[in-house]
Amino acid sequence: xxxxxxxxxxxxxxxxxxxxxxxxxxxxxxxxxxxxxxxxxxxxxxxxxxxxxxxxxxxxxxxxxxxxxxxxxxxxxxxxxxxxxxxxxxxxxxxxxxxxxxxxxxxxxxxxxxxxxxxxxxxxxxxxxxxxxxxxxxxxxxxxxxxxxxxxxxxxxxxxxxxxxxxxxxxxxxxxxxxxxxxxxxxxxxxxxxxxxxxxxxxxxxxxxxxxxxxxxxxxxxxxxxxxxxxxxxxxxxxxxxxxxxxxxxxxxxxxxxxxxxxxxxxxxxxxxxxxxxxxxxxxxxxxxxxxxxxxxxxxxxxxxxxxxxxxxxxxxxxxxxxxxxxxxxxxxxxxxxxxxxxxxxxxxxxxxxxxxxxxxxxxxxxxxxxxxxxxxxxxxxxxxxxxxxxxxxxxxxxxxxxxxxxxxxxxxxxxxxxxxxxxxxxxxxxxxxxxxxxxxxxxxxxxxxxxxxxxxxxxxxxxxxxxxxxxxxxxxxxxxxxxxxxxxxxxxxxxxxxxxxxxxxxxxxxx
RNA sequence: GGGUUGUUAGCUCAGCUGGUAGAGCAGCGGACUCUUAAUCCGUCGGUCGACAGUUCGAAUCUGUCACAACCCA
Numbered sequence: 001x002x003x004x005x006x007x008x009x010x011x012x013x014x015x016x017x018x019x020x021x022x023x024x025x026x027x028x029x030x031x032x033x034x035x036x037x038x039x040x041x042x043x044x045x046x047x048x049x050x051x052x053x054x055x056x057x058x059x060x061x062x063x064x065x066x067x068x069x070x071x072x073x074x075x076x077x078x079x080x081x082x083x084x085x086x087x088x089x090x091x092x093x094x095x096x097x098x099x100x101x102x103x104x105x106x107x108x109x110x111x112x113x114x115x116x117x118x119x120x121x122x123x124x125x126x127x128x129x130x131x132x133x134x135x136x137x138x139x140x141x142x143x144x145x146x147x148x149x150x151x152x153x154x155x156x157x158x159x160x161x162x163x164x165x166x167x168x169x170x171x172x173x174x175x176x177x178x179x180x181x182x183x184x185x186x187x188x189x190x191x192x193x194x195x196x197x198x199x200x201x202x203x204x205x206x207x208x209x210x211x212x213x214x215x216x217x218x219x220x221x222x223x224x225x226x227x228x229x230x231x232x233x234x235x236x237x238x239x240x241x242x243x244x245x246x247x248x249x250x251x252x253x254x255x256x257x258x259x260x261x262x263x264x265x266x267x268x269x270x271x272x273x274x275x276x277x278x279x280x281x282x283x284x285x286x287x288x289x290x291x292x293x294x295x296x297x298x299x300x301x302x303x304x305x306x307x308x309x310x311x312x313x314x315x316x317x318x319x320x321x322x323x324x325x326x327x328x329x330x331x332x333x334x335x336x337x338x339x340x341x342x343x344x345x346x347x348x349x350x351x352x353x354x355x356x357x358x359x360x361x362x363x364x365x366x367x368x369x370x371x372x373x374x375x376x377x378x379x380x381x382x383x384x385x386x387x388x389x390x391x392x393x394x395x396x397x398x399x400x401x402x403x404x405x406x407x408x409x410x411x412x413x414x415x416x417x418x419x420x421x422x423x424x425x426x427x428x429x430x431x432x433x434x435x436x437x438x439x440x441x442x443x444x445x446x447x448x449x450x451x452x453x454x455x456x457x458x459x460x461x462x463x464x465x466x467x468x469x470x471x472x473x474x475x476x477x478x479x480x481x482x483x484x485x486x487x488x489x490x491x492x493x494x495x496x497x498x499x500x501x502x503x504x505x506x507x508x509x510x511x512x
Numbered sequence: 513g514g515g516u517u518g519u520u521a522g523c524u525c526a527g528c529u530g531g532u533a534g535a536g537c538a539g540c541g542g543a544c545u546c547u548u549a550a551u552c553c554g555u556c557g558g559u560c561g562a563c564a565g566u567u568c569g570a571a572u573c574u575g576u577c578a579c580a581a582c583c584c585a
Contacts, residue, residue, distance in 0.1 A: 024557055025522050025539050083549075090545035107545060124538075138546050161523035161537050163549045168523095170580050275582085368585090497582095509579075 025158045029123060033154045044152055047129045050076040054099025056134065057142060065136040077102060077144055078129035078152060080181065083162060086120055092143075093119075095128060096181075103143040104130050111149045118151070124162065125155035125181075173506050186501075189494045192311060193502060196490060197264060199307040204286060209260040214249035216242060216266065222468065223247030223407070225460040226269040229279075242268035247407065247481065248468045250287050251436060254479050255471045262286035264486065275498040276428060278487065279507050287436070287481040293419045296433040296480045297396050300423060301330055304394070308493060319426055319495050322392050330394040330423070335376075335383045338397055342390045358382060376401025376416055391424035400434075406446040406462055408434035425492055433482030440472035 036042040056075065060068060079097035090107040108116040110132065122128065132147040160166040165182040172179040172186070179186045205211065219238065221228035223245030233240050246263050253261050264284045271277060288295075304326045308315045315327035333341060336352045351357045358378035362369045362385070369381035380401060391397075400420040402410055408418035420434035437443050447464040454461035490502040500506035 023522060028539060083547095085547045085550050086544090087547070087550080088544040090547085092547045092550085094548080103548080105546075109545085137548095139548075141546090141548075143546090158522050158538055161525095161549095163537070164524040166523080168580085169582095 026156055029154065029156045029158075032121060032123075033156065036151070036154060042154065044150065047078055047150060047152060048076060049078045049129070050074075052099040053077060053079060053095065053097045053102035056102055057100055060134060061142055063136075065140065069133075069135050071134075073134040074132070075134050075144060076129070076131040077104075078127065080155075081122065081124055081126050081128050082159075084122075084124055089116070091116075091119065093128070095130075103137070103141055104128075104146050104149070105135075105137065105143045106130075106146045106149055110146050115149050119149060122151055123155060123158070125157070125159040126151055127153035127155070170508075173500050174508055176504050189490070189496060189502060190504060192494050193486075193490045195311045196307055196493060197486065199310045200264070200284060200303065200486075203303050203306055204260075204262050207260070209262050209286060209288075210258055212250070212253060212258070212261050212263050213265065214246045214253070214263055216268075218243045220463045220465050222462055222465050223249075224267075224269075225462065227271060227459055229268050229270045244269050245283070245483070246285050247483070248465060250285055251476060251479065251481065252468065252471045254287050254289055254436075255474055255476050259289035259477070260287070273507060275500070276488065278499050278503055281499070281503075282486040283483050284486055285481065285483040287479055289477040289479045291480040292435045292478070293398075293421055293433055293480055296482050297330070297332065297421055300431060300433070300482065300484075301394075312493065317493060317495070319492055320497060322426055324393060324425060324492065326394060330396055332396040332398060332421075334399045335379050335397055338387050338391070338395070339379070339383055342387045352379060352382075374401070374403060374416070377403050380404060388424060388429075389427035392426055394423060394425045396421045396423055402446075403449075405434065406450055407437055407443075409437045409439075410442070428488055429485070430488050430492070431482055431484040433480065436476065436479040436481050438472060438476035438478060440469055443472055444469050 033042060056077070060073070077095065077097070079095040079101075081093050082096045082101065083092075083094035085092040089109075090105070093104040093106060094101055095104055106116065106119055111119070128150065129152050130144055130146040130149045132145045135143055135145050137143050160178065160182055166172055166175075166178050172183075176186075180190075201211065217231075217233075217240045218228075219240060221241040221244050223243070224247065226244040228241040228244050230239055230241055232238070245267055246265065250261055250263060262284060263286075264282065266280045267283050268280050269277075270279065273279065305315050308317065308326050315325070317324050317326065336349065339352060340347060340349070353375055355375050355378065358375065358381075359369075359371065362378060362381055365385055367381060367385035370377060373381070383397070398421045399411065399414075399417040400408065400422070402408070402416055402418050405418040405420050408420040411417045411419055418434060418437075421432075422429050423431035423433075437446070444464075447462065447469070450462040451464050454463070487499050487502050490496070491499060494502060496502050
């Protein structure tokens, strides 16, 4: 099996190599590289860049042509050649670096006949560098009048067509580097992603939170209901699981006295792929002692408002044709209130608490549900079937049934529900938070119930984690904790229709 | 898992009811010292996703498969 795979892989590589060599454009470029090698150092690494294109545009983009010329600003800029306009003895090249683009003006009298002649044969996609004076062309475009021009890295493969760019979704995901070269929108998405994560960090650390890292490899998968990835540790000869959530470890830290902790990291769930699901995805989980789920809802609103405003400059975002207002307080509804609000007149409160009615309704709708569930579980199924997708504006759904919330604290007035919420925006779950269950004996019973469900065939039911119970037995202070799906949040803030648009290298099937 | 659409040159795409495979960009050669997807002239480049079938003849019709995007579960 292994041997066969290796043989196939090798053949595949050779095949790919063969095709690669045969391609005429690539062959031309390899020939050019060969000449470069013959002329000396083909991949120089001694160019000192002094300026970034985007900074120059910001600083001098609006400056007067003559005034700029008089200032004699010498700059050294490098980047990828994206456009090239060759004329007789003077040419223009558009060069792109991480910050933006700037135009090079290359003339025979500026760089010399020899370099100019060489430049004519450089290709789009090559990494080039120049030193010279900043000026504005007659048309008013900020440019670099090259006195020194160098080819730093020869590009062997041609870039996508310069006007249409790279549009094929699959190629954008598989060859993200090309997507990043070609599409400013893609670059922007991932810059926003980075800034959002930074802003969340700043928000929490500014409130005294400690950022921590807990294991990605778990002896017992826990903290969520999901199927894990399994692997094996050879030296210990034990199966281990990629984590499905960090929750149980973070709460152990609260037991340890780290009363405000958060972790931003990957979770892994062995489930289907969709526009909303990638097998590895990023979550932030945060826990704060001596707080409850209501405090978390307030904190979440504040965080969303502050992060969005600091990154985008405003808290009203457009998402796939919807206008989402993150500035106003979010709606807060119980499951049954939400069903009734979004289906006015359709159900009475009595009906929504009538188990046979709920069962019959779900059956008629052909909706996914567990027929053995109690009223709470059935209400939740009805909510998911009929109402979830209608929650466009940010909405907290509260009072989740205890039977589907094995880690959440029971409500004081009604022990069948928990002090828990989920946050929905554009019909998607973005966050999940609750007052933590800190009663070790209740937690032990709930784990036992999960084990019974697992034995009854529910692959997503939780395991009994004895060490976690032991930790709770030392005493977890009253604590509130929450998880936010970072990828889905970024989707919302970058108007991205698919989770793959916000993950640099999304999971794909193998190419061969 | 089901449905819809797609797969043609390095890239973006045409190609009608079957009759010798097309354009633009990129490449190569030439002209051009202020261009902006530069322009102009010339030129190279294809196992039409794979396999099978129908046919005198298939990029085109049929079937199977592979992969992808979107929708649904």
